[in-house]
Amino acid sequence: MSRRKRPLPLYENIEITAAAAEGKCIARVDDKVIFIPFTAPGDVVDVQIVKKRKSYLEGRVTNFHTYSDQRRDPVCKHFGLCGGCKWQHLSYENQLINKQKQVVDNFERIAKVSIGDTLPILGCDEEYYYRNKLEYTFSNRRWLTNLDAPKEEGGPQNTNGLGFHLPGMFDKILDIEHCHLQKDPSNDIRLFVKEYADNHDLDFYSAREHEGFLRNLLIRTSTTNDLMVIVVFKYDDLDVAEMMEAISVKFPEITSLMYVINEKGNDTIWDLEIRTYKGNPYLIEEMISPIEGNDKLKFKVGPVSFYQTNPEQAYRLYKTAYDFADLRGEELVYDLYTGTGTIADFIAGSAKKVIGIESVEQAIEDAKENSDLNNISNTEFFAGDMLKILTPEFIQEHGQPDIIITDPPRAGMHEKVVLQLLSTAAKKIIYVSCNPATQARDIELLSQKYDVVKIQPVDMFPQTNHVENVALLHLR
Numbered sequence: 484m485s486r487r488k489r490p491l492p493l494y495e496n497i498e499i500t501a502a503a504a505e506g507k508c509i510a511r512v513d514d515k516v517i518f519i520p521f522t523a524p525g526d527v528v529d530v531q532i533v534k535k536r537k538s539y540l541e542g543r544v545t546n547f548h549t550y551s552d553q554r555r556d557p558v559c560k561h562f563g564l565c566g567g568c569k570w571q572h573l574s575y576e577n578q579l580i581n582k583q584k585q586v587v588d589n590f591e592r593i594a595k596v597s598i599g600d601t602l603p604i605l606g607c608d609e610e611y612y613y614r615n616k617l618e619y620t621f622s623n624r625r626w627l628t629n630l631d632a633p634k635e636e637g638g639p640q641n642t643n644g645l646g647f648h649l650p651g652m653f654d655k656i657l658d659i660e661h662c663h664l665q666k667d668p669s670n671d672i673r674l675f676v677k678e679y680a681d682n683h684d685l686d687f688y689s690a691r692e693h694e695g696f697l698r699n700l701l702i703r704t705s706t707t708n709d710l711m712v713i714v715v716f717k718y719d720d721l722d723v724a725e726m727m728e729a730i731s732v733k734f735p736e737i738t739s740l741m742y743v744i745n746e747k748g749n750d751t752i753w754d755l756e757i758r759t760y761k762g763n764p765y766l767i768e769e770m771i772s773p774i775e776g777n778d779k780l781k782f783k784v785g786p787v788s789f790y791q792t793n794p795e796q797a798y799r800l801y802k803t804a805y806d807f808a809d810l811r812g813e814e815l816v817y818d819l820y821t822g823t824g825t826i827a828d829f830i831a832g833s834a835k836k837v838i839g840i841e842s843v844e845q846a847i848e849d850a851k852e853n854s855d856l857n858n859i860s861n862t863e864f865f866a867g868d869m870l871k872i873l874t875p876e877f878i879q880e881h882g883q884p885d886i887i888i889t890d891p892p893r894a895g896m897h898e899k900v901v902l903q904l905l906s907t908a909a910k911k912i913i914y915v916s917c918n919p920a921t922q923a924r925d926i927e928l929l930s931q932k933y934d935v936v937k938i939q940p941v942d943m944f945p946q947t948n949h950v951e952n953v954a955l956l957h958l959r
Contacts, residue, residue, distance in 0.1 A: 491532040496548055499526040502581035504920075506569030506948040510542075517542050521563060523573055524581070525551030553577040558611070559663050564626065566650035567664065568946035579606050579942060582950040586919045586940045593923035596930045600937035605799050610945045611663040613793045615704045615768075619645050619673055620750070621680070621697040622656035623687040643687040645677040645700065654690040663946075669702050672712060672734060676700055679729055685722060696722065698745055699752075705784065706794050709766035711739040713786055715752060719744050727760040738762045741786055753787040753845075770798055770825075773805045774832045782825060782853050789822045789846065793943045800915065800951055801829045803939045804888055807913045807955040810834050814885040817909070819873070819900075824850030824864060826888060826915075831859045838881055839864040840872050869896075873903050888913045895921030901928045908932065912956040917943075919952045926954060933958055 494512050499522045503509045508522040510530065516539045519530055527549035534541035557563075557571035570578050583604045590598055607613060625644025646659035658677075661670050680687065680697055688695035699715035712730065716723055723742060731740055740761040743752045757764070768782045768790055784790045791797030804826060808816070810833035818827040821839030823846050831837050831854070839862060841847050847866035854862045863881075865872055878884070887909045889896065895918065896904075904912060905928070912933060916922035919940075926935060933956035941951045 491535060493529065493531050493545065494542070495529045497528055497530050499524055499528065499551070502585065502948065504585075504948070512540075515540055519544060520569070521572065523551040523553045523577075525549075525553055560661070561657060561659060564649060564657050565647055565659070567647060567662075570948055571946045575606070575610050575945060578945065579604050582942055582948070583940050585948070585950060586938065586952050589919040589923040590926070590935070590938070593920060594927045594930065594935075596926060596935050598935050598938055602937060602939045604940040604942055604950070605796070605803070606942050607793065607796050607945050609795065612666045613795065613945065614664040615706075615790070615794055616792055617662065617665045617669060617702050619659070619700040619702075620648060620656050621645050621687040621695070621699065622654065623689050623695060624654055624656065624691075625658045626652075626655050641681065643677070643681060645673060645680075645687075665702065666704060668710075668734060668736070669704065672702055672730070673700060675733055676714070676726075676730065679726060683722070683726075685726070688717060693748055699750055701786075703739075703766060703784070703786075705766045705768045707767050707769055708736075709738045709763075709768075710734075710736055711741070711766045711784075711786065712737050713741045713743060713752075713757065715743045715745050715750070717744075717746060724760075731761050739764065739766055739786075757786045768794060770794070770801070770829070772832065773802055773829060777832060780828055781856050782823065782828075783849065783856060784823075785845075785849060787845070788849050790825065791943070796941060796943045797825075800941045800943065800953065801826055803941065803953045804913050804915055805830050805833070807937070807939075807953060808834075808886050808888070808911065810886075815882045816886045816888060817873075817884040819869065819887060819889040820891045821850060821864065822846050822890075824853050824862065826890060827862050827864070828853055828857055828859055830888070831862050834886075835861065836882075837862045838884075840869060841866060842868055869900050870903070873900065873907075875906070878907060883907070884909045886911045886913065888915065890915040891921075893918040893921065896925050898928065901925050905929065905932055908958060910958050914954045914956065915951070916954070917949065917951050919950065922952060922954065926956070929956060 497510045499508045507518045507520045510517045519542050528544045529546040530542040531545050532542045555574045562571050622644050644656040644658035646657045649655045686696040688698045701713040703711040765783045765785045769779045814834050816834045816837045818839040821841045827837045827839040844866040847864045850864045936955045939953045943951050
């Protein structure tokens with residue numbers, strides 16, 4: 484006879500004490516940490532435990548006794564289902580407070596180093612409509628809400644959806660009516676494409692069966708008012724051209740209209756042919772130069788090129804790195820994980836030379852083109868695995884860096900790369916990170932030779948728990 488599992492406990496009148504990772508908050512009961520979504524520090528709630536782990540619990544709120552004074556009403560009707568903006572219920576002032584605390588906590592708990600100076604977080608002027616890129620997914624299995632009656636009771640027979648994946652569900656899409664993250668005409672384009680597809684009986688993709696005509700819709704905007712739209716189809720036929728023409732006619736302001744045929748089992752398109760239906764195969768971004776009196780920097784952004792998602796805050800992020808470098812014109816700078824060379828070009832006017840290293844070959848080609856576009860001649864770019872390129876032999880050939888700027892992906896740097904930085908012994912390291920936890924982990928290793936002089940948190944993503952941080956390290 485199988486033993487019944489004990490029911491998971493319900494805790495009453497529990498105070499939420501702090502914000503935590505992944506947009507959740509925490510409470511403590513009997514020396515156990517409970518992670519609870521859609522709460523705010525100061526809430527008093529009843530919590531039903533839904534998962535029990537060795538070192539922590541996960542719960543959901545069943546009742547609110549007291550609402551925190553940090554709260555406000557979310558503006559988006561999709562809040563609570565969509566996984567994108569999990570902090571909309573917090574005032575922006577408190578979002579910034581919690582993000583600053585998150586950065587400091589990571590340095591104290593993980594890096595275990597003293598910080599010379601913690602600068603106040605740089606908030607975003609625009610709380611909404613700040614993103615320059617969104618990707619939507621077509622699905623024949625949209626999420627039905629409590630307002631939708633079941634099919635058997637006369638509910639929707641058409642379950643097509645165009646929107647975002649629900650958290651943890653690979654095949655369920657939340658059909659988006661209005662997203663507050665990207666400026667017009669982003670919402671109008673998405674709504675038109677869905678209406679056109681429904682009116683013409685086009686098949687929405689099934690992630691379970693790997694069948695269906697329509698797969699993804701990508702929309703990219705720029706500060707120069709360029710507009711890129713990419714539609715991803717499962718296969719090619721006459722419907723492709725007809726749909727692209729309909730989009731072109733409806734939205735003549737699109738400067739780059741493209742499409743992809745993706746027969747693969749996953750949604751990535753970087754390894755596929757991206758066909759231009761109309762306009763340019765790129766858009767142009769601009770950024771103010773940190774050198775007063777210089778022209779704006781221009782960047783070609785292709786359909787799969789990386790560019791900071793919040794262009795207004797990207798300037799503040801790069802300007803922070805620039806200020807931390809305190810360049811005098813004689814420095815050799817290594818820009819690690821250079822991407823398309825945006826940081827390299829941003830600082831090049833004040834350095835002797837900048838060497839950029841990046842693993843993605845196409846990104847390096849874009850970086851070279853962007854330097855040419857800006858008439859920058861003192862940058863040099865190399866493509867390949869960081870471990871294999873950043874070697875003593877490479878440094879001997881190209882010069883000992885005075886300053887290293889590193890901007891790795893969310894996973895941070897490989898431990899062996901950190902050890903290479905230690906052996907390189909540059910006078911300064913400027914560590915730009917989109918994940919303060921992995922940044923703190925890496926800096927713990929770097930603290931063998933480096934002191935953290937100061938850190939500058941930067942909020943790139945209002946309404947979310949994500950925060951960027953720039954750290955300045957000096958060689959002892």
